[in-house]
Amino acid sequence: MTQAAPRPRLIATDLDGTLLCRDGMVSERTAAALGAAEEAGLQVVFVTGRPPRWMQHLGPHIGDHGVAICSNGSVVFDVRRRVALESFPLPVAEARKVIGLLRERLPGTAFAFECPLGFAREPEYQVPMWGAEEDHPVGPAEELLTDGRVQDTYKVLAKHPDLDPDRFLGEARAAAGPLAEITRSSPISLLEISAPGVTKASTLARWCAEQGIDRSAVVAFGDMPNDLEMLAWAGTGYAVANAHPEVLAAVAQHTVSNDDDGVARVIEDLIGRRAG
Known part of the structure; x- marks a missing residue:
């Protein structure tokens, strides 16, 4: 039965x-x-x-x-x-490693961060975001992670201007998959990166x-x-x-x-x- x-x-x-x-x-x-x-x-x-x-x-x-x-x-x-x-959160040291690997494999990728206190982004990261009119840190990702403006992050966002979204996801996982969870939920070439597991x-x-x-x-x-x-x-x-x-x-x-x-x-x- x-x-x-x-x-x-x-x-x-x-x-x-x-x-x-x-x-x-x-x-x-x-x-x-x-x-x-x-x-x-x-x-x-x-x-x-x-x-x-x-x-x-x-x-x-x-x-x-x-x-x-x-x-x-x-x-x-x-x-x-x-x-x-x-x-x-994804610790700063791991975020820095992932960003380095993605820059090497996928030139032109720009990064942003969702953090406990808001968000931060690189100047090249131009995707409209809710709350973007509010003051937020802007600078190279490595500097944002080093000078304390971005601490442990809920999510690293990675955007590419040209790549097909699914190819972008596949390439990113191949480059840095063991170090983080990498996925996507947007119709554009925008990845979301979280702590492993x-x-x-x-x-x-x-x-x-x-x-x-x-x-x-x-x-x-x-x-x-x-x-x-x-x-x-x-x-x-x-x-x-x-x-x-x-x-x-x-x-x-x-x-x-x-x-x-x-x-x-x-x-x-x-x-x-x-x-x-």
Whole structure:
């Protein structure tokens, strides 16, 4: 006799490209589904590549616990109190090594840093960032790491002006993979670099263990390569229809796109509250 799947206890969802619409907002249907999930006793945890400073407008949707896993697992962040509860940063010495290897193999790469106190960047790093209008350190990465303007970092960002994004990721992993976790979540040639062993999956697993929730009771959603470990770890993983081809190929369960409220539709089915 086939054993019934355990009742879901936790929804773990990526944000950009997965839960949020193309405009970066939570739709009315999705907001209602998140609220209904909490009312039904399911915990909802946002597991995102976003740094903590990008979480401000999501506070109303975070659930009673108020916690999000940010920067691809580098920070467990209390969104309402705006404080890091736990962090797993990439030490300065390791960041310096990774940057050196990427400069050697991939000339033209520019770097930026997400840190506990904000962000810093090289002058050549011109990707628009939320909060870029605020004062922040600018200078060569090696100087920022040496003079103390950047200390342990949640995430190193690496941008290349020309390379195909997937080739950029492959080359970077070949150059520095053993020293750090290197992934991507953006449609452009932008990589996200964290401490070795730190992924969305590793920190979500830690959070679930603290809550007494088995992985078999976790339903996860994602769309990009930085979600792959989480989707594989969860008892049930869903890729949204607009996901990266690698994610669509790796994940058995699919839902409709983020703009069509794909996460909300699955949640509604899970709690028996389908909305039109």
